[in-house]
Amino acid sequence: MQENIIEIFSSVQGEGKYVGYRQVFVRFEGCNLACRYCDTENAVNMHDYCRVESAAGSRQFLKVGNPFTPEAAARQINALLQELPHQAVSFTGGEPLLHADFLAELIPRLSPAACFLETNGTLTNALKQVLPLISIISMDIKLPSVTGRPLWEEHRRFLQAARSRDTYVKIVVAADTLLSELEQAYAIVAGADKNLPVILQPVTPFGGCEAPTAGQMLAAQQAALLQLSDVRVIPQTHVLMGQL
Template sequence: MRANISEIFYSVQGEGIFCGVRQLFIRFSGCNLNCYYCDTRYSERCMDYANSRELENPVSLDYIQNVVDSSKNIHSVSFTGGEPLLYANFIAGLEKTRAFYLESNMSLPEEARKLKHFDIIAGDLKVREALKAGYEEIYENTVKSFRILRDSESRVTFAKIVLPERFDVEDVLARAEGIADCVRCFVLQPVFGSDVRNILKLQEKMLELADTRVIPQVHKYLGVR
């Protein structure tokens, strides 16, 4: 099997409750959504910064397995994107020789079923203001995905909510309530550079629902990938 991969690199996790841990990042190309704040850039070729190589796409499963197996002193392997669930069959073909961490928009539940062996799920709960159309269907699929990949004794699952300066507090609360029993906590993540005062007000209300933390994109403040 092969997959289109944009980048392979080592860095620290800059989002969510595992901020600061060293990871191997495997960034897949392409996404099924079009969030207005998305800042991910793609390359037609795969830039393997971990091994100082440039590869033709699509990249083979064996190559990625070798990169995973040879990684040292990492907390986990982050499968990110884009949207890695678009490549769920490819990822499911990898032997898990390190802890596996999924960063997903959680909108593809049938693909999520293929990755139930993952150790950590950093799943997005999109707000209505992030998307141009089709929000209700995306939300329904998000709930399904969180139920499939719910938090458990063997898996840490948390929900990340990326928030612009303006959003509907009551709508966010209602959407969060729909997955509260599936996650260990919520992470409120400001769009980089935005005012966080409304987010702090939202946190106060959400703490009545579940553990809720405000964590910005730390890697951007550090100036790393």
């Protein structure tokens, strides 16, 4: 089994509940959605090589030919893990659950580390395939104004499966996000567990998507707090810090 990987590097987690922790990031190709504000270059079969950081935090990258076997990917990840303690290995993309078969082969080959899944929260069958191997799930709820269609049922099913892990929900809020769609998202989380952490992330402007005002973020959080107990507003801090 072989897969293309875009990059492997060590950096600071910039988003969500574990913001600030040091992690190894593994970015996969491809996504099953097309969000308006997507800033990740994740086209499929366009990466002849993977950018692999030569030493953790050095920002010196080697070009290592794609595709990778699980054994070869594990060697590169383990080399970074062995340099310094990392809180977790973060599988990101794109949508990493498009590569569930590969993850199932890769993760058992990694040095002991928590495995952190950054996912758009729609591929429940793929999640179930790797769930026992994953410690932390950062699950996005994607709003209809972002994806062009409602994904409520997909998110509801996913959250039911994901909540057995250390899971939190992230919702990106833009200037034109409707309070009504946020309230639907909150209701889905509350239906699963009103104590699940929810992170409201003001969008980093991209692709014509504009940032919400400070007042909009307060209103978004206020509406969430009517249904949920743990609601935080956290921007993409890696962008503020100039981290990858």
